[in-house]
Amino acid sequence: MLPFKLVYSDDYYLPIGSHVFPAEKYKCIHDRLLASGIVTPSDFLVPSPASDEDILLVHTPQYVQKLKSGTLTALEELQLEVPFSPELVRAFWLAAGGSVLAADRALDDGVAINIGGGFHHAFPGHGEGFCMIHDVAVAIRCMQRDGKIRTAMTVDCDVHQGNGTAVIFSRACVPSNPFPRSSASNPGRNIARGAHPADVFTISLHQLNNYPTFKPPSSLDLDLPDGIGDANYVACLGDALSWGLSKLRPELICYLAGADPYCEDQLGGLSLTIEGMKARDALVFQIAKAEGIPVMVTLAGGYALKLEDTVTIHCNTVVSAKEVFGGG
């Protein structure tokens, strides 16, 4: 049994048909974790859908109304890049509920993992890049509304920049001191951009030459060059976390453990190995534990040529949390 909870529902499945987004990955991860004996059935919590009130903490009433009435324009549906359906709306409300539950449990247990979520391309008034609702932002705003936290930090390690996250939490940004570059995270040119927000500090490590073309400023963006490997990536992440934590000491870290920095990802252009991805997860968990900051995890993207690799990378995030936070 784990010393923390995993949040999962079979209804996380996204009804989008044959698609580069492997909607079945959530169930595959759940099943693999159980079959391998890494977790037991009692480690899982089943979420309820977020309430409309929760969703409206982040998203505009007009957008929510369009989703609930099925009246997105053709352009809006195109931008979403997944086929709209009422079932898809329900799946995203559930993913948001899962992240709210994971955030809540992380505050109690030190860590919690949503075996879903991480839809960081959703904006207040529109969805894009397979993301309809920004579950992580909804979770942060719910925790703040309920007086459980005042501050949070998002640590986005998906290969694609967290543009929705950056915009949602962009209020009160002011210029900050330059990001101090160590030799390990300095590939010869400046890859860091930054601004400093009031209550939520957003960090994004992503491939520069990738979607989204326009990358709105996070509190700290690391625009990584193509093909960066395990050692340099982990060094960049370490520097980013140290610098971020020197700017804001959050009451909750929201870690988006995207599987798409993997070298065999179809939508990514970085060169991390499966072992490097696990080292990345371990670093986030070790720092959160050392600093005594609760961490909630969402999965975000993952489009490996072989689905089993995506599943392995996401399962390893659970294994890594188990190794760092104990539980045998």
Ligand SMILES: [Zn+2]
């Ligand atoms: Zn991605």
